[in-house]
Amino acid sequence: MTHDDDAQPAGPAAECTACPLCAGLAALRQAAPEAVEHLLKAGAELVLAARVLLEGPASDGHREPRPADARMRRIDVG
Numbered sequence: 001m002t003h004d005d006d007a008q009p010a011g012p013a014a015e016c017t018a019c020p021l022c023a024g025l026a027a028l029r030q031a032a033p034e035a036v037e038h039l040l041k042a043g044a045e046l047v048l049a050a051r052v053l054l055e056g057p058a059s060d061g062h063r064e065p066r067p068a069d070a071r072m073r074r075i076d077v078g
Contacts, residue, residue: 048072 016022028036052072 015026049072
């Protein structure tokens, strides 16, 4: 025989607070939508920059020209 009085009420599940991923997701849920949008855009730019670094120069030392619609462009400094 079970007692319904001993059952705990249903509610939100307890969140993991031990790992950085869960802590980050919890912080994002509480952040303003503008901040989340900014972080997503910054993350996309970081991925694009990493892609350029990983592509490396061509075998002759020069990079291939990028299409005109590319979001990143090379800027010669100095």
